[in-house]
Amino acid sequence: MKPLIGIPTRTQVDGDLTHYSALATYTRALDLAGGAPVLIPLNLNEDTLGAIFARLDGLLLQGGVDVHPREYGEEVAPYCGEIDPARDATELRLTRWALQQHLPILAICRGIQLLNVAAGGSLYQDIATQVPNALPHPHVQGNPYAFRAHAISIEPDSHLARALGTTHLEVNSLHHQAIKHLAPGFRITARAPDGIIEGIEANHAHHFALAVQFHPEWMIDDDPRMLGIFHAFVRAMHHRNEER
Numbered sequence: 506m507k508p509l510i511g512i513p514t515r516t517q518v519d520g521d522l523t524h525y526s527a528l529a530t531y532t533r534a535l536d537l538a539g540g541a542p543v544l545i546p547l548n549l550n551e552d553t554l555g556a557i558f559a560r561l562d563g564l565l566l567q568g569g570v571d572v573h574p575r576e577y578g579e580e581v582a583p584y585c586g587e588i589d590p591a592r593d594a595t596e597l598r599l600t601r602w603a604l605q606q607h608l609p610i611l612a613i614c615r616g617i618q619l620l621n622v623a624a625g626g627s628l629y630q631d632i633a634t635q636v637p638n639a640l641p642h643p644h645v646q647g648n649p650y651a652f653r654a655h656a657i658s659i660e661p662d663s664h665l666a667r668a669l670g671t672t673h674l675e676v677n678s679l680h681h682q683a684i685k686h687l688a689p690g691f692r693i694t695a696r697a698p699d700g701i702i703e704g705i706e707a708n709h710a711h712h713f714a715l716a717v718q719f720h721p722e723w724m725i726d727d728d729p730r731m732l733g734i735f736h737a738f739v740r741a742m743h744h745r746n747e748e749r
């Protein structure tokens with residue numbers, strides 16, 4: 506059976522109307538890799554959210570706006586970006602349940618930041634302000650989303666290196682925040698040349714929780730290795746289900 510992958514949505518306001526949405530690139534990549542993605546609404550009762558979580562084989566955390574700094578014990582700085590508290594609440598709850606139960610997690614862009622905060626780490630609220638001599642990491646208007654902005658070096662002994670089949674590659678970069686203090690229970694698996702963290706994984710041998718700061722889903726059409734990350738996630742869910 507194809508594993509069921511929950512994608513917590515984001516608040517999208519259209520005049521008087523509120524939508525809960527996800528970008529099509531994530532559902533397409535998961536579908537191509539053999540997963541069955543489902544979108545999870547925000548602002549549900551906790552027991553309703555729990556009823557959905559109980560049916561999931563994995564959790565995908567998509568990109569988006571900034572996590573509220575109170576979630577890692579900081580005030581909102583003037584250089585912090587847009588915030589979606591309903592999304593923070595839903596994603597933090599689901600991610601903490603997933604960490605407790607070793608449910609496979611794939612986290613992308615905001616997702617790596619959310620995962621790090623859910624597990625007890627913290628973030629730079631703005632790389633350009635807080636990290637001297639950092640490379641430009643935010644999206645440049647007009648560039649394609651697959652535009653390769655900088656290189657990354659990947660730890661050879663990591664799920665990420667095995668999934669991609671390489672320890673060095675060029676990636677896109679569409680973020681203005683990054684991990685500051687790494688959460689306990691995780692290790693750094695990729696960095697940009699300026700030291701900014703571009704990949705983390707859970708240390709636990711039996712928990713697949715892989716996170717990247719770049720967007721592999723926007724690069725699968727011109728670099729098939731990028732789909733390898735989604736394949737590794739789907740394999741991890743099959744593996745966990747076979748063991749239970």
Ligand code: MN
Nearest residue numbers: 642678697718
């Ligand atoms: Mn970057």
